[in-house]
Each structure stands twice: as structure tokens, then as C-alpha cells.
Amino acid sequence: MLKRIHSFWYDLWCDLGCLYENTGAQGFIDMGIPQQATVGEALDKPRRRRHRRAIYRDIEAHLTLFSNVRELSETDIPRWKGKNDIYRDTFLSKDTWMHIRQAKPRVDWYRGVWFPQTTPKYSFLTWLAFKNRLATGDRIKTWNRNANASCVFCNDPMETRNHLFFECAFAKKVWGTLAKGLLLNRFVVDWDAVTELLISHHGLLLPLFWFGTLSKPLSIPSGGSETRGNMERRLSRRIAWQN
Template identity: 30%
Template sequence: MWKSLLKLRHLAERFIKSKIGNGANTRFWYDNWTPLGPLLKLLGDSGPRSQRIPVNASVASACNNQGWILAPPRTDAAVSLHMYLSSIPLPSVSDSEDGFDWYVEGKPCGGFSTQMTWDVVRPRDSPKDWASQVWFKGSTPRHAFNMWIAHLDRLPTLTRLASWGLHVNPTCSLCSASPEIRDHLFIDCAFTASIWDLICNRLGYLHQPFSNWSGLMRWSKHRSETAPKVLRLLLVQALVYTVWRQRNNLIHNLQRIPPQTLFKDINRQIINSITARGHMKRFKNLMPLWLR
């Protein structure tokens, strides 16, 4: 464990900062006690020689009652260091001891903070405009996760498996009419289209109002009096999850379930979701709209 922790020193050093008191416990070259960062990184390996301060010296040993005992600066970095040192009180005149704290974005935490540190070091990407259509309040976790993978087009469809070198027939397992890609499997497939027809009829649509995945995502975030946004999101995620489960069931278990039966399953999932979240404002009026 301690060896693993030592490997993280390069990440931790920017968070640990020293508050100088008498300078006795802070290392001049290695510790992070100035806004310039560790001085050995600022001035390089030649810093101790050029400034005539031993590499293991403390901050207290780099000054006396008259001032700092550094050599005259010869580089821009050394000038910056001298300018900073001239703006702070001499440690030799202080009676307090040095203190160390955990700083996140320049603010002391009063000790180590896991949450604040993780928020800084974790990789971040730009916000996605589709995030609210996948991770919305009231979604079913397994539906949302499956929808996330589907939206990124990372589901292992037969076409993708074939592209990886697997010896599989890339034809859609549900209709055997076209290559099994995401847009076909969840929109164009005759099997899935039958389920969409039942859903659209329930919502009052005469025909399927989208023809590709982008159109499906645009449709799901719109709202109307008969089909609020949250109801559309529930339906899209439930259908994607159910169709993908049926596709796997057909491939692995050779069990074909009719579209009408899958629609009944989706209907039950929507009713359960609305019932379980009836206390939430957005779900209170959904049941009459779905069961009309």
C-alpha cells in the first residue's frame, strides 16, 4: 500500500502547501511554500548551486535577521523568486511553527478532502447536450445505462462483432432483412417498427415521427400536451432496453417473442415507473396520458 501511495506523489505535491512560520520544518527546495511551486522545479537542478543554498536546507537556514542569504539572481525565474521573498516577512523573526494543509484550487481544506480532490484530478469532458435525455431524474437505472451505451453506439451489434473479426452473420437477428446496426435495430427493423406503431397509436400519432437515431433523440426531448418529455424519455429507454434484451434472447436462447407481447412488457414497465414515482411532480399526471 505504501509503495502505491508513493507512486502518487507527483499528484499530491500540488495539493500540499506549507504555511511558513519560523521555517524550521519546511524544506527550501522541495516543499511547496511559495506561489511559484517547489523551487527545485522552478530553478532546476542547478538552483542550489546558483543560489548557494544547500539542496537539503530548510527555509529558516536560507535567511538571517538581516534578510535572505541568496546569491544575486541571474535568470528570470530567480528574479521572480527574489521578488516574492522580498514581499514576505522573514521566518527568522517568527515564533510560530510551520504548518501544512491540503489546498484545492488555492483554498485550504482544513485537512484532506476526498471529494474536492477527486473533482479536480478526474478527467473531464465538455458537457453533452444529450446527457439530460439519458440521465434524467426518475429514469430506471438499467434502462438509462443501456440507453447511454446505445447512444454512444457501443452496443455489440452483429455488424460491430463482424468488424472485430468474429465469424458471425451481420444480418439483423430480428428481421433478417438488413445489417444489424443501431439505427436499424431500434428504428427501421420491421420487428421494432411494429412496437413503435403500438406506442405511437397509444400516444395519438398516426405514424412514426422519426426515421433515424438523431430524429429519435430530438423527438424524445420535445413535449406536447398528450406526450410530455418525461413520458417520451421513459418510452424510448424502455423500448431500447426491451428490444436489445429480445435480440440477445433470440441469439442465445432461440426464443422469439411477438412484438405485441413486448409492447405489453413495455406497457407494464411504464406503469410501474409512473406508479413508483407518483410523488414526483413530473410524474403525477402521466398515468392518464399513458392509459387513455
């Protein structure tokens, strides 16, 4: 039912559907009808009636049809575009998010990062590691050329994500103490190999990987450094508590 306060370009006031989706922003100019115009304003606005594009001629035909059949005293009802482009009376934030987001292919490691009962902080840090967005020395160097990009554990001149997990001698020893007895012949120290294990055996490796991810901030308490033995004991206690 036609209502005067329907949006001319965005509401479904005729069987042509959402007019903006058919004409794009060019329709505002070609039709001479502003973007925020209502149906009532479009019906009342004089403008040229001849168009080359068929869609514009169809719109004009509908305006002519409805100009004599105006049930314009009705209260307007908002409609929300939902799944499969179906307009509904109820608003769902999920549907709106799916319309405005840029969908990308699903990565194979997502189950090793986002899963029920995980700790959001650890999942977020692990997600940063997978995206190579941790504040490692090589990245800090791109922000500040004078920054110290060396590894805080072994003083390697360039700290990278792959160095931190687990090419660094210090981090490798911590990882070995925590995971070698558990993984046995599956124990690896290469980043790609560790992530492959995380994907295929995430239920086993996730607690270890979380705390491995956090090893950098955990290893430097305020006012001094921490020995590898103290760190290993502290991480082991936290892993035991997590499990």
C-alpha cells in the first residue's frame, strides 16, 4: 500500500523493488528526484517525463499510476533488508552486518583461534599472530626507523613473528619445556609446522599456544627480567589452571 512518507529510492513502494538498486546514484540526477525524497514529494514534483532508459520510463509509469490512487494517510512502517534481500518488519543486527561487511574466503585456521569457551584475550592475540600483526621488531622498525628491533630474549638483531615462534633460542627452550613431553614425535619449532598442528589438533595445543603467544609480555615484569625457569613454572601453572 502506497504511503506518502515512504522513501522514494529505498522503500518498496512499487513492484520495481528498491529503485536505488536499479538506477544507482545516477538516478537522482536523471530523474530529478533527490536522494532523500519521499514518494509523496516525488508525486508532487514537476519534472521532465521523457527518458531514454527503460527503467526510468517504468518509474514514470508507476508514478502516473499512483498519482490518482493515493492512500497517503496511513502510518508508515519501516522495513529492514534481511537475508536473501528479503525486507522484514524486524531489525536484526546480524543481517545488517552481513550486508555491510566485505565477505572474504574462510581461512583454514579459524577453528584454532575462535571456538566456544576460549579466552577472548588469547584468541585475539593468536589472531594477530596469524595475521602477522604483532608488534614485533620488524614491524616496529617500519613505524620508527630508530627503534630497537632486536629480540628481547636473545638479542637477535631482527625480531619477527617466526623468530618469536620459535626460532629464538629462549622461546624455543620455553616451548620445548611446555610442549615436548606432550607432543612427543609431533613436537616442532617452525611457525608453519606449529600452526599446522594447531589446525589439526587444536584441542590439545591451544592452551600451550595461547601462553606461547603471551610469552613476550609475560617475560618482562616491571623492574627487571625473568629467568627461563621461573617463566616455565609460571606458564605451566597457568596452563594447568586453564585446563
